[in-house]
Every structure is written in structure tokens, then in C-alpha cells.
Amino acid sequence: MEQPANLILAAQTAFSQASALVVQYSFSIVGAVILLIAGWILSGVFSRWAYKGISKIHGIDETLSRFFESVMHYGILIFVFVAVLAQFGIQTASIITALGAAGLAIGLALQGTLQNIAAGIMLLVLRPLRVGEHIETLNVQGTIVEIGLFATELKTADGLYLMAPNSTLWNTPITNHSRQASRRQQLSVGVGNDVDIDIVTQTLLELVRSDERVRKDPPPRVYSEDLTAEKTVLMIEYWAKTREWSETRHDMIDRLRRGIAAKGIILK
Known part of the structure; x- marks a missing residue:
């Protein structure tokens, strides 16, 4: 009789303890679910606020805004995850330490990648x-x-x-090569020392000015760049719009070649 009574007493004790644990962890589970739902909602709200706020800053790229949005979103979720673990009585200090150590190890392993991310952020900010x-x-x-x-x-x-x-x-x-609205172009031609440099200079200026794409301010100019026993090197300098720079250069070379030949000027 004594043994069955002990079994019944043990079963009652186990049931009471199980009931207490169920009640205790039921509240913890409910609290954890509430924290997860609230954390998910708040992470979405705050990340959207961060995205909108950063996007309003002049010069901030869309990629950078999305990056900070993701950082805010997952940062809040990590904080919520740690808070959920605390609901079940788990010591979060050790978890935070472990996460910090893991983050340090990952950072050292991905040092080159993190360097690229930091450089990417600077490129997107400073443009x-x-x-x-x-x-x-x-x-x-x-x-x-x-x-x-x-x-x-x-x-x-x-x-x-x-x-x-x-x-x-x-x-x-x-x-x-594209940031400024206009760019300078320089072309050089060599002529014999037996020709009239003033006439050649005036001819070159007229040819350059005849192109409507050449800017009048600053005005084009032609000046002597070098002098040898056989020839004088003249430098032609003008400014054109950046988006038309290459096309203007190619056309200008052909224009100068035809115009110089029509004037009977022999290049050296």
C-alpha cells in the first residue's frame, strides 16, 4: 500500500510542477510572440522612416538609402531577438558577447569586403x-x-x-572627364619658318571660329609652342561642350586639314 501511495504522490508532484512550468512558459511564449510581432512592425516603420529621411538629403544615392534602411531593419530585429531570449530567462549578456566576438571574427575574415563597402558608401556620399x-x-x-x-x-x-x-x-x-560642362581642346600644327606666322595664325583662328560648337568665352587662341631650325609649332586651343568634345575634335582636325590645304600652307 505504501508504494502505490508514493507513486501517486510523485505523479501529483510532477503534474503540479508541469502545470507551473506550463503557466510560466505560456506567459513567456505569449510575451515572446507579442515582442516578435511588435518588433517586426516597428522595424518596418522605423526602417521606412530612415529611408525617407535619408532620401531627402541632397546628393544621397538610392543605393545608400536602401542600405541604411536594411541596417535599421535588421538591427531592430536583432534587438528584438535578444529581448525574446530574455523572456525565457536566458542570460543575454553572454549572447551579446558571443555575437560581438562573432562579428569581430567575421569582420577580420571579410576585411577586404568591408573595405569595399566603406569605399562604396564614401563614393555614394561624396559623388x-x-x-x-x-x-x-x-x-x-x-x-x-x-x-x-x-x-x-x-x-x-x-x-x-x-x-x-x-x-x-x-x-x-x-x-x-564628364563632370564639367565644357572642356579645353589643344591641337598642334607645325609650319616652316619661311611662311608668315601671322597669316597662318589668322587662318587657323578663322577655321576654329567657323565651328559653331566652339565656345566664344573663353575665346579660341593660337600661339607659338615650339621653335626649331626647320619649323615653328603652333598650338591651337579652344573650348567646347563636354558632351560634344570628342566629335568636335575629330571634325576640327578635318576642318583644319582642308582649310590649310586650301590656303596653300605646307605643314612640317
Whole structure:
């Protein structure tokens, strides 16, 4: 009789403890679900606010706005996840420490990638280059197709696809051929020392000015660049719109060649 009584008592004790645990963890589970739902909603709301606020800043690229939106969204979700674990009595301090150590290890492992991200953010904020602009560095030359957080896509003059890590663009001087509204062009011609330089200079100026694409301010000019025993080198200098610069140069060479030949001037 004594053994069955002990079994019944043990069963009652286990049931009471299980009931207490169910009640305790039921509230924890309900609280965790509420936290997850609220955290998900708040992460969406605050990330959208961050996106709209950053997008209003002049010069901020769409890619950068989306990046900060994602950082805000997942940052809040991580905070909510830690709060949910605290609902079940788990020591979150050790988890935060572990996450910090994991983040440090990942950061060291992905040092080059993080460097590209940092460079991408700086390129998108400071905007030394934009989509459609033609740039040139020590190792890269082409027209910008897309600026990403990790790399920048370009199209070369030969129509080839080129992807450059952002760190290679940020850590080197960039020559932007498209940023300014107008560009200077210089062409040189050599004439014999037996001709009248003043007449040749006037002829070259008339030929340059006859092209409507040549800017009048600053005005074109022709000046002596070099002198040897056989010839004088004249430098032709004019300004044209950047988007018409290459076309103007090619046409100007043909214009000068025909005009000089029509005047009977012999080039050296």
C-alpha cells in the first residue's frame, strides 16, 4: 500500500510542477510572440522612416538609402531577438558577447569586403563619379554603369564590361572627364619658318571660329609652342561642350586639314 501511495504522490508532484512550468512558459511564449510581432512592425516603420529621411538629403544615392534602411531593419530585429531570449530567462549578456566576438571574427575574415563597402558608401556620399560619366584612374577607365556597395560597373570604350572593386576607385585619384560642362581642346600644327606666322595664325583662328560648337568665352587662341631650325609649332586651343568634345575634335582636325590645304600652307 505504501508504494502505490508514493507513486501517486510523485505523479501529483510532477503534474503540479508541469502545470507551473506550463503557466510560466505560456506567459513567456505569449510575451515572446507579442515582442516578435511588435518588433517586426516597428522595424518596418522605423526602417521606412530612415529611408525617407535619408532620401531627402541632397546628393544621397538610392543605393545608400536602401542600405541604411536594411541596417535599421535588421538591427531592430536583432534587438528584438535578444529581448525574446530574455523572456525565457536566458542570460543575454553572454549572447551579446558571443555575437560581438562573432562579428569581430567575421569582420577580420571579410576585411577586404568591408573595405569595399566603406569605399562604396564614401563614393555614394561624396559623388566623385555618377552613372553615365566617363572616368579615368591609374588602372580603370570607362563609363559608369552602376555604383554598388561592393563594386562599380563600367563600360569601356571598346564596349567591354568592367567591374572594379570600390576600394580601387576610392584609394586612387580619379579624373572625371564628364563632370564639367565644357572642356579645353589643344591641337598642334607645325609650319616652316619661311611662311608668315601671322597669316597662318589668322587662318587657323578663322577655321576654329567657323565651328559653331566652339565656345566664344573663353575665346579660341593660337600661339607659338615650339621653335626649331626647320619649323615653328603652333598650338591651337579652344573650348567646347563636354558632351560634344570628342566629335568636335575629330571634325576640327578635318576642318583644319582642308582649310590649310586650301590656303596653300605646307605643314612640317
